[in-house]
Amino acid sequence: MLLGKEARSGHISGWDAAIWRFLHERDQATQGSVVDRAANVFLEKGDVVAPLLGVLILAILLGRRHTRDALFLVATFSAVVIVTPLLKDEFAYTPNYAFPSGHAARSATLAAAVILIAWPTRYRWPTLAVGGLFTATMGTALVYEDWHLPSDVLGGWCLGIACAGVMRGILARPQSRAAALPPSLRPHDGPP
DSSP: OHHHHHHHHTOOOHHHHHHHHHHHTTHHHHTTSHHHHHHHHHHHHHHHHHHHHHHHHHHHHHHTTOHHHHHHHHHHHHHHHHHHHHHHHHTOOOSSOOSSOHHHHHHHHHHHHHHHHHTTSTTHHHHHHHHHHHHHHHHHHHHHTTSSOHHHHHHHHHHHHHHHHHHHHHHSOOOOHHHHSOGGGSOOSSOO
């Protein structure tokens, strides 16, 4: 909320400007460079690849009959797609930038949801590494290509992670009250 309030005021914070300047100091020199072309391709293809990856993961989950995880993935992504434009309307502050970044929110949502799904498995660390790298690369490209300020990206990441956390909490497997207690406090059926 603090980032949103700052965005609405139209004030660009010192750290926002410092990161933006760092990525744009050599703007003229990098025009047409490998880095510049890679950032453009990543942003253009990321809008296609991320949803396709999400659909592929959904198909794998459904194929393995992990319907609760599939529902979680769809609900989380749907929530961020619905909430992001509402927040953009609430925190609109300049014609050039929008808070929070929808691209950053969607990339963080996909990564966070898949990480939460993979966490109980042996794939948790590779998923965390790939998801974190994908999200960080998307965010950096958004600022580098001047689509967003760093605070817009950070706000998108926070929104995406929050949506994943809230949906995971809502869709978590219900536990009996006894199972939720530590073992030492659980009732038992035998003599003490």
